[in-house]
Amino acid sequence: MLMKELREKVIETALRAQSDRLIPLTMGNFSARDRQSGAVCITPSGMEYSRLKPEDIVILGVDGNIIDGIRKPSIETPLHCAVYRRRSDVYGISHTHSVYASAWACCHEAIPIVVAELAALVEKPIECAPYQPMGSLELAETAALRLKNSHALLLANHGVLAVGPDLDTAYANSVVVEEGAKIAYFAKQIGNVKVIPEEECRNLRRIALEKYGQK
Numbered sequence: 001m002l003m004k005e006l007r008e009k010v011i012e013t014a015l016r017a018q019s020d021r022l023i024p025l026t027m028g029n030f031s032a033r034d035r036q037s038g039a040v041c042i043t044p045s046g047m048e049y050s051r052l053k054p055e056d057i058v059i060l061g062v063d064g065n066i067i068d069g070i071r072k073p074s075i076e077t078p079l080h081c082a083v084y085r086r087r088s089d090v091y092g093i094s095h096t097h098s099v100y101a102s103a104w105a106c107c108h109e110a111i112p113i114v115v116a117e118l119a120a121l122v123e124k125p126i127e128c129a130p131y132q133p134m135g136s137l138e139l140a141e142t143a144a145l146r147l148k149n150s151h152a153l154l155l156a157n158h159g160v161l162a163v164g165p166d167l168d169t170a171y172a173n174s175v176v177v178e179e180g181a182k183i184a185y186f187a188k189q190i191g192n193v194k195v196i197p198e199e200e201c202r203n204l205r206r207i208a209l210e211k212y213g214q215k
Ligand SMILES: [Zn+2]
Pocket: 027, 028, 076, 095, 096, 097, 134, 158, 159
């Protein structure tokens, strides 16, 4: 089977997102780009994640043309492809409808950076792309443009887009964004939120890159 491991990684990620409650039912979609061929593995449209088999994952080019697969690919395939075309550093995309981040997106408000983990991921508040209907080419182009070089973007009245150098990192970014969105929400209820300035975000990012994890 073509790209079996990457297909399995996509399924594993979708199941993780479901058990971590980042997506209800079959909402959200996940993809990974193969480093050698450049082809993309993406979740199929509207299929129960717990029943997915590797052959249900669709393989396509970044132009959206299907290379291999028996299913209809995710409705947000144009969005994934548009991001891959613009960002040569992105090899994994996680699109979720996680509750707190989506709530900020429903206010068309950027998520303020109030916690160090989120600061270490993004250097400034997570922007919200203007509203476009789900699955549309307009959404794909608007979001890919607004994402710029960031790791995450809110989609107005919709959800969150997180990207990374592989699907595991893109997914981890979805989790960090949701946690940051949740804490920012509660901090706002308490009152006078103190955001982390951009310069300190850059400092925290440097510290995370240099010191975090096992060498
Ligand atoms: Zn969506």
